Amino acid sequence: MKYATLAIHGGVRAQQDVKGVNVPIELSTTFAQPSLSQPQKFEYARGNNPTRAYVESLMAELEHAKYGVAVSSGMAATTLAFGILEQGDTVLLNSNVYGGTYRYVSNLFKRHGIAYHMVRDFNSLRKEDLKDVRALFIETPSNPLLEVYDIAHLAELAHQTDTLLIVDNTFMTSYFQRPLELGADVVVYSATKYYGGHSDVIAGFVLTNNDALNEQFRFLQNTYGGILSPFDSYLIARGIKTMPLRLEASQNNALALAKMLEKSDAVDAIHYPGLASHPQHELQTKQASGYGAVFSILLSEKYDLDSFLDHLQIFDLAVSLGGVESLVCRPATMTHESYDPALQKEIGIDQRLIRFAVGVEDIEDLKADITQALEESRK
Known part of the structure; x- marks a missing residue:
């Protein structure tokens, strides 16, 4: 299906007897299990919820990604992506990155022994500049100077040095740009913006095609607990239809x-x-x-x-x-x-x-x- 059609008809719905044209909002915090020997996909809503699972699958389809993880805000998505970093890691960021992202790295990275450097021109980076660098984090176009960085080129450089490329794609959405197809490892969103579209919901997403990264993101989503609520999941799904x-x-x-x-x-x-x-x-x-x-x-x-x-x-x-x-x-x-x-x-x-x-x-x-x-x- 083309994008506009997929935005309305995509996503994987939980099995239900009555199929409304809209996905139902499942508010249960816990789900009954048939027996000890028959664990179900939905057990406790922090770990999984039918409404959230639907919008995660819809976002993944639109992104041409294997996995989508929904969290409570765009900064929660960025935090989740940074959650895979370890002590001693170094991250390079574009210089005019969103203020909330800069506030996070400039105040919290040092608590965890993580170094960061702001790069004025990512497009001039060379392979040797990525030595001992764990991840590149870029917004493209950037906020607020609308600088554009070459995703495919940076992905090629990054993968030569086992460096992750994380792209904040909030300004573009998957409708205009799909960084994973250009070689990025992770895409993050403030879905508060275009996916919601009506300034009435705060949400974030992390998307990847990497099995191991997805396992880490799922663990962190469940452990941090900054999940997207069922009602907010519904609002994002509704917003996507007209995006x-x-x-x-x-x-x-x-x-x-x-x-x-x-x-x-x-x-x-x-x-x-x-x-x-x-x-x-x-x-x-x-x-x-x-x-x-x-x-x-x-x-x-x-x-x-x-x-x-x-x-x-x-x-x-x-x-x-x-x-x-x-x-x-x-x-x-x-x-x-x-x-x-x-x-x-x-x-x-x-x-x-x-x-x-x-x-x-x-x-x-x-x-x-x-x-x-x-x-x-x-x-």
Whole structure:
């Protein structure tokens, strides 16, 4: 089946007498067993639950993965992936990684004797740079500078040195990009974003084709206990049904706005891989089927940033992304505040950098909203 059809009809359902068009929400915390000699797949809901098992299988099908593990948030997914690391391991991360991920590695890795290094340009890595490195962790496109990294190239390098490649694919989803098919070992998601799609559920997923890794993830999921609840599993499954439609609409809007702003004197720089001017536009076109619906701009000093944000009427000032509504935020103080100011400056997370997460509203209304806010904020 094609993606849009699989999003509605995919997944493995638990056996039931009545088959509704929607998967039922199973709220039981424990399940009766026929006898001691007949253990069942579902015993205790922390270990397994029919609704969660369904959405895990659906996510895996969409990703072309063997295994999917559902947890309570995107950070829980990242934590689960990092849970396989051991004392003495070293991890390389792209420099402008999500602030929550940076907060985790910069504060908690040292407690477990794990080292990390932020890499400014992953695409220039060589085999010798991966000596004694246990894992590479990348977001591509990255958050918030929308840098694109060559997944296939990095996978080839990593596998020459027994290094794991972990990809946070939140911005793209499996609809636009499937890192496992490009050689990645693990994919993580904040499914809060596009998979949920309505800003009403927090969820995360870890996906892999590796049997041994999956066993470790399952053990950690059950041991940590940060599972996705039955109701939240249902909400993710429901959101997936319309995700292809929402992603196409959001991406079309984002591209139109990015092209408009690229020509504006209000913008000193714009970061969106859908633009031909983006330095990795060709790479993004090669390894993905789309560009996503997030972009960021560096607002010109000719405009008052606070006034611009205050005058936006449709774009809500809020963190997160991937919902049907359009949002705007300042990464330096809202999503990447865990970065030291000096590190922000070094990386390029400027105080005047604004990130747009574009929704599915009418494009003419979105254009008009940004235009009037710029007019009101011109110094």
